[in-house]
Amino acid sequence: MKWFSLFLLLLFSIQPAYSQQFPLADKLNGKYETFKEEEIQQRRFKHSDIEPLIKQLASDPAFEVSTAGYSVEGRPIYLIKVGDGDTNVLFWSQMHGNESTATMALFDLFNFFSENNDQFSDKRNELLENTSLYFIPMLNPDGAERFERRNVLDIDINRDALRLTSPESQILKSVRDSLNPEFGFNLHDQSSYYSVGRSAEPATLSFLAPAYDFEQSENEVRTNAMRLIGYLNAMLQQYIHGKVAKYSDAHEPRAFGDMIQKWGTSTILIESGGYPNDPEKQYIRKLNFISLLTAIDAIAGRKFAKINVDRYYQIPENNRSLTDLLIRRVNMVRKNKKYLVDIGISRRQQIVDSTSYYRATINDIGDLSTSHGYKELDGNTIEVHPGKIYPDTLKNKQAVQQLDFIKLLRKGYTDIIIEDAPDASYLDNIPLNIVAREDYSNEISLGSVPNFILKEDGHIRQVIVNGYIFDTKDDQATSIRNTLVIK
Numbered sequence: 001m002k003w004f005s006l007f008l009l010l011l012f013s014i015q016p017a018y019s020q021q022f023p024l025a026d027k028l029n030g031k032y033e034t035f036k037e038e039e040i041q042q043r044r045f046k047h048s049d050i051e052p053l054i055k056q057l058a059s060d061p062a063f064e065v066s067t068a069g070y071s072v073e074g075r076p077i078y079l080i081k082v083g084d085g086d087t088n089v090l091f092w093s094q095m096h097g098n099e100s101t102a103t104m105a106l107f108d109l110f111n112f113f114s115e116n117n118d119q120f121s122d123k124r125n126e127l128l129e130n131t132s133l134y135f136i137p138m139l140n141p142d143g144a145e146r147f148e149r150r151n152v153l154d155i156d157i158n159r160d161a162l163r164l165t166s167p168e169s170q171i172l173k174s175v176r177d178s179l180n181p182e183f184g185f186n187l188h189d190q191s192s193y194y195s196v197g198r199s200a201e202p203a204t205l206s207f208l209a210p211a212y213d214f215e216q217s218e219n220e221v222r223t224n225a226m227r228l229i230g231y232l233n234a235m236l237q238q239y240i241h242g243k244v245a246k247y248s249d250a251h252e253p254r255a256f257g258d259m260i261q262k263w264g265t266s267t268i269l270i271e272s273g274g275y276p277n278d279p280e281k282q283y284i285r286k287l288n289f290i291s292l293l294t295a296i297d298a299i300a301g302r303k304f305a306k307i308n309v310d311r312y313y314q315i316p317e318n319n320r321s322l323t324d325l326l327i328r329r330v331n332m333v334r335k336n337k338k339y340l341v342d343i344g345i346s347r348r349q350q351i352v353d354s355t356s357y358y359r360a361t362i363n364d365i366g367d368l369s370t371s372h373g374y375k376e377l378d379g380n381t382i383e384v385h386p387g388k389i390y391p392d393t394l395k396n397k398q399a400v401q402q403l404d405f406i407k408l409l410r411k412g413y414t415d416i417i418i419e420d421a422p423d424a425s426y427l428d429n430i431p432l433n434i435v436a437r438e439d440y441s442n443e444i445s446l447g448s449v450p451n452f453i454l455k456e457d458g459h460i461r462q463v464i465v466n467g468y469i470f471d472t473k474d475d476q477a478t479s480i481r482n483t484l485v486i487k
């Protein structure tokens, strides 16, 4: 009996994800570099960066490019069409200005459709004969200009679907109403700190078939979105096994996804989250490209129709339980006493002009047994002490550059006080922080920058500088991406 139930369990756990084949996704995965738009390599880009690419598309007879309207600051918002089939599909990205991953993938997708003589030609023709694909890349160009979520009126466009105060919201509504698409793709980014259910896996992609009422009812419009999500999840398990989640089904009447579902378009929300060692989300961009083409193929060939709705509900919900570095069960020394704690550290990207750097913060101290880290250190024999401050005050950055950094790190130094601070907020060639304050201390406390020493048996094993780990066995400090200028 036991063996039989184990057999059944195995059968059911294997069957949903692996019984299907996805030959198109496999081929796209192998040939992605051919279609990747090389002009965009980082998450932060502006309307002026995509405009020349859109102008180029306008000269390609396969595409129709029109101006759907203008943002508050007068930037044109484009509507791009490819294909002549009966089924209309609408994609819109970056209604939140700092959520650009899918926009990058849309330009890869345009490159795919502008090609006409390769191994994908038959498939491409089939897709374009069966569907008319409409795209609004970067719905919120003013927000993208500042890399901020909201538009320049400080309105969250995704809470403006009913009142339609912002011109960007009016554009999305009027495009939707004029096309009445069968499917809509609402393309966003979410924090990289979401995990899949209670697991330690990051929610690399999260999906939702938004509910059109508070009862979370299911009509054909919504269940078709659920079926397609079930199909995409099965495909994605081959690439990011265990890293796909489902967003909460709770209804938000002001959100576009929920309303567009209500207005009769099967709507799929895709949230690009986090993936290990992919801060610029270039792998997640590739996954978007494969997912969107797999979705178009499933729509063109009605492949979603036979997928059971249960496949949607089987996807675990996303859960905000991740951090960048989690140090478990260490003895924090505070006021000369030891306390056994976990320490959570996040590294947040900061933008200055057109460059970025990372500023780390201690975001939690205590029992973090329900949290996970992209990187974890563990050890109840470890003691955590504040990082040491170099005993001499130096004149300037040039004087600091004369020091032997590896030697200093191995002794537990994390900070150097200087008289003349440089203008910069960060350093990427000095693995210790520069401090322009005499009263500086490295107390281990909530909200402070994690600069500390991990000791075991009286020896310094690791030094944490701005949240990055330096192992004292290392000869180089390349693991420290950047340090801070503290003023």
Ligand SMILES: [Zn+2]
Binding pocket: 096, 099, 188, 189
């Ligand atoms: Zn968003």
